[in-house]
Amino acid sequence: xxxxxxxxxxxxxxxxxxxxxxxxxxxxxxxxxxxxxxxxxxxxxxxxxxxxxxxxxxxxxxxxxxxxxxxxxxxxxxxxxxxxxxxxxxxxxxxxxxxxxxxxxxxxxxxxxxxxxxxxxxxxxxxxxxxxxxxxxxxxxxxxxxxxxxxxxxxxxxxxxxxxxxxxxxxxxxxxxxxxxxxxxxxxxxxxxxxxxxxxxxxxxxxxxxxxxxxxxxxxxxxxxxxxxxxxxxxxxxxxxxxxxxxxxxxxxxxxxxxxxxxxxxxxxxxxxxxxxxxxxxxxxxxxxxxxxxxxxxxxxxxx
Numbered sequence: 270x271x272x273x274x275x276x277x278x279x280x281x282x283x284x285x286x287x288x289x290x291x292x293x294x295x296x297x298x299x300x301x302x303x304x305x306x307x308x309x310x311x312x313x314x315x316x317x318x319x320x321x322x323x324x325x326x327x328x329x330x331x332x333x334x335x336x337x338x339x340x341x342x343x344x345x346x347x348x349x350x351x352x353x354x355x356x357x358x359x360x361x362x363x364x365x366x367x368x369x370x371x372x373x374x375x376x377x378x379x380x381x382x383x384x385x386x387x388x389x390x391x392x393x394x395x396x397x398x399x400x401x402x403x404x405x406x407x408x409x410x411x412x413x414x415x416x417x418x419x420x421x422x423x424x425x426x427x428x429x430x431x432x433x434x435x436x437x438x439x440x441x442x443x444x445x446x447x448x449x450x451x452x453x454x455x456x457x458x459x460x461x462x463x464x465x466x467x468x469x470x471x472x473x474x475x476x477x478x479x480x481x482x483x484x485x486x487x488x489x490x491x492x493x494x495x496x497x498x499x500x501x502x503x504x505x506x507x508x509x510x511x512x513x514x515x516x517x518x519x520x521x522x523x524x525x526x527x528x529x530x531x532x533x534x535x536x537x538x539x540x541x542x543x544x545x546x547x548x549x550x551x552x553x554x555x556x557x558x559x560x561x562x563x564x565x566x567x568x569x570x571x572x573x
Contacts, residue, residue, distance in 0.1 A: 273562045276305040276316035277373070277409035285402045288374055292390055292398065300375035305409050306366050318344055319411055319569060320366065321352050326568055331497045332487070340487065349419055354484075362418040362480040367430045369415065369441045370408025370554050374401075383438070383539045389551060393544035404555040411569070412499065412562030415444065418480035427481065429473040436469055438538045441503055441554065442529045444470075445513040452491040464531075499568065502560035514557075520549065521556040 278284070283301040290298065305316045324342040332339050342364075343353040351363040371385040378384040382391060386405060390396055417427040437443040450465035451474060457463060465471050473481040488494040495504055495511050504511040505526055517537055518527040538547070567573040 273407070273410045273412075273559065273566060275406050275409045276303070276308060276411075277406060278303045281402065281406060284406070285399050288390065288398045288402055291374060291379055291387075292396070297376045297379045300373070302373055302375050304368075304373065304375075306368060306414065314344065314346075316366075316411070317352060320414075320416070323411070323565055323569055324352065324416075327497045331493055336489075337487065351419060352416075354418070362421070362484065364416050364484075365419050365427075365430075366414035366416050367427075367433075368408065368439075369413050370405070370558055371439050371551075372434070373405045373409070383435075385438070385538050385547065385550060388538060389544065389547040392547060396544070401551070404551050407555050408558045410558065410562040412560075412565045413558050415441075416498075418484045421478050421480055427473060427479055428476075429470060429479070429481065432469045432472075440516060440538075441557075442513040442516045445500065445503060446529055446531075448485070448494060449491045449511070449513070451485055452489075452494065455486065456490075499561055499564045501564065502557040516553045516557070517546070517550055519553055521553045 278301060280301045287298070287300050287302075308314055308316045321342045321344045324340075328339050328342070338356045341355040343355060345351055345353040345363060349363050351365040353360045354362045354364060372378045374384075374386045374390065378387050380387075382388045386401060390398075390401065417429060419427055433439060433444055433447075437447075447465075447468040447470040450463075450468050451470055454460070454463045454465035454471075470481070473479045474485065475482070485494075488497055491511060495501065500511075504513055505528060506512075507528055513529045515527045515529045519525055538550070564573070
């Protein structure tokens with residue numbers, strides 16, 4: 270297991286036993302697990318405290334004050350919970366994280382085969398439960414999430430968090446490709462007919478209630494976004510630009526990296542019954558998140 274601190278609880282052994290019980294009983298029983306995305310109260314807020322530190326460090330490093338306002342990020346204990354984004358002294362949005370590593374096995378995902386970890390548990394009858402728990406634990410680290418603004422009115426999270434789970438299967442490669450499309454769209458003056466108009470992210474960007482356009486536009490280019498959020502493990506340079514790695518067709522452990530092909534953005538998790546395919550996706554994402562977490566931890570430790 271990675272030495273990087275996780276933010277999903279301290280009782281790993283109990284979580285392994287829980288997954289074993291779920292496999293045997295297929296019952297919705299409460300898990301000894303804390304989702305980092307929901308750690309807002311005083312006793313469980315370290316994840317957001319560390320994210321806030323990271324954002325402030327990156328803001329100083331990558332945002333040019335001569336071109337635009339530098340944001341100030343503050344940990345927020347008030348409603349709505351999350352990370353405050355301040356511009357010129359005023360709070361303009363609140364951010365929350367969205368896990369890269371798929372929804373964990375817990376009482377809300379048991380019985381739902383669209384969730385990768387539970388799907389694998391159902392398909393692989395000889396699944397190594399300890400290995401599966403380690404993969405989930407290792408993705409609940411400092412590099413394990415995207416960060417989005419929550420809706421300014423109504424729902425306490427962005428709709429994109431929900432829709433990307435349903436239609437993009439929570440895949441980090443699909444999500445990064447949509448973010449890349451957004452910046453290409455900006456570069457082309459939001460031209461009509463751009464492929465970004467078919468993306469789920471386009472709906473969020475065009476809805477002023479989400480704050481998504483203001484958030485993403487702050488980074489100006491996909492390259493800056495990759496540098497700012499240390500997404501290096503999830504992308505490779507091709508023709509001078511960053512392209513997301515295909516988390517299904519790559520084999521990170523063997524050092525085989527396949528780039529995401531625009532024509533292959535189809536759902537595979539819900540429909541796939543091959544345990545080895547599902548296992549490779551889990552392994553790939555776990556390894557990549559560990560690499561990203563190690564990079565972010567170095568930023569926090571001022572060693573890079």
